[in-house]
Amino acid sequence: MSHRAALPNPATALHPPVPADPAAGTGPGSVTVKNLLVHRGKADVLQDLSFTIPAGRITGLLGPSGSGKTTLIRALVGVQRITSGTVRVLGRPAGDPSLRNDVGYVTQAPSVYRDLSVLDNVRYFGAMHGRGRADALEAVAAVGLGDFLKRKAADLSGGQFNRVSLACALVSKPPLLFLDEPTVGLDPVLRADLWAQFADMAAAGTTLVISSHVMEEAGHCDSLLLLRDARLLAQLTPAELRRRGGTDDLELAFLHLIRADEQAQDATVQASGGSK
Numbered sequence: 697m698s699h700r701a702a703l704p705n706p707a708t709a710l711h712p713p714v715p716a717d718p719a720a721g722t723g724p725g726s727v728t729v730k731n732l733l734v735h736r737g738k739a740d741v742l743q744d745l746s747f748t749i750p751a752g753r754i755t756g757l758l759g760p761s762g763s764g765k766t767t768l769i770r771a772l773v774g775v776q777r778i779t780s781g782t783v784r785v786l787g788r789p790a791g792d793p794s795l796r797n798d799v800g801y802v803t804q805a806p807s808v809y810r811d812l813s814v815l816d817n818v819r820y821f822g823a824m825h826g827r828g829r830a831d832a833l834e835a836v837a838a839v840g841l842g843d844f845l846k847r848k849a850a851d852l853s854g855g856q857f858n859r860v861s862l863a864c865a866l867v868s869k870p871p872l873l874f875l876d877e878p879t880v881g882l883d884p885v886l887r888a889d890l891w892a893q894f895a896d897m898a899a900a901g902t903t904l905v906i907s908s909h910v911m912e913e914a915g916h917c918d919s920l921l922l923l924r925d926a927r928l929l930a931q932l933t934p935a936e937l938r939r940r941g942g943t944d945d946l947e948l949a950f951l952h953l954i955r956a957d958e959q960a961q962d963a964t965v966q967a968s969g970g971s972k
Contacts, residue, residue, distance in 0.1 A: 714758050728753045732781035741767045743926045754898045756917030757907040763923040765907040769874050773801045800870035804877050806861035810850040814841055818863045825868035855882045866932040872903045891916045911947040
């Protein structure tokens with residue numbers, strides 16, 4: 697993260713680590729997590745996370761590399777073994793077979809067959825969900841690859857390759873879509889186009905959960921989950937993050953929350969007479 701300006705003094709605004717999210721809801725399409733704990737060996741990968749993801753909104757899952765974003769998405773999708781806690785998706789346990797057609801998941805590594813054309817890739821994944829050629833064409837057009845229908849995935853640029861993977865997730869028209877770092881490696885124009893597309897999808901009722909380590913992308917989200925060191929540092933809106941950070945720069949505002957959290961932890965340790 698860059699340091700383009702002086703940080704506000706974190707001592708001026710200490711807050712509870714996980715306030716209620718003013719954008720959160722519990723209607724159709726929401727995800728509810730209670731006391732989620734994931735261990736890997738002796739290490740805590742996720743520490744006692746509780747939150748609700750609002751329906752029909754874009755929720756950004758942001759934090760530094762290694763903060764637990766991918767593990768959390770895997771837990772929400774239902775492919776991550778959890779140590780304790782509960783995760784409910786669309787009113788059902790995460791990973792329930794009945795969610796197969798309702799949840800889309802775009803991983804960091806594109807799930808695309810390199811020897812198939814753009815259209816054939818999307819048709820293949822669509823067929824697994826009972827979708828036909830028309831649905832595949834619609835999904836390809838949605839990611840801006842209508843001119844590359846017959847081109848093999850191996851012959852695409854990196855950004856185009858990533859968009860094929862997105863089309864493969866969109867073709868089933870899931871009401872809930874998880875995307876793990878979907879803008880990595882994309883140029884600024886493609887990133888802007890992709891976020892515009894995400895906004896259109898949310899406006900149409902799709903719930904999107906999008907992870908990123910780029911704080912400037914937080915401004916595109918309706919609600920934010922901020923992770924650091926396997927913990928949920930805060931759940932809030934971009935406007936609330938700016939207010940609490942005392943700056944319009946979302947990156948600096950996040951750094952302010954980190955400093956405030958560190959001070960709060962230090963104060964707790966000193967009060968207990970212990971050590972970290």
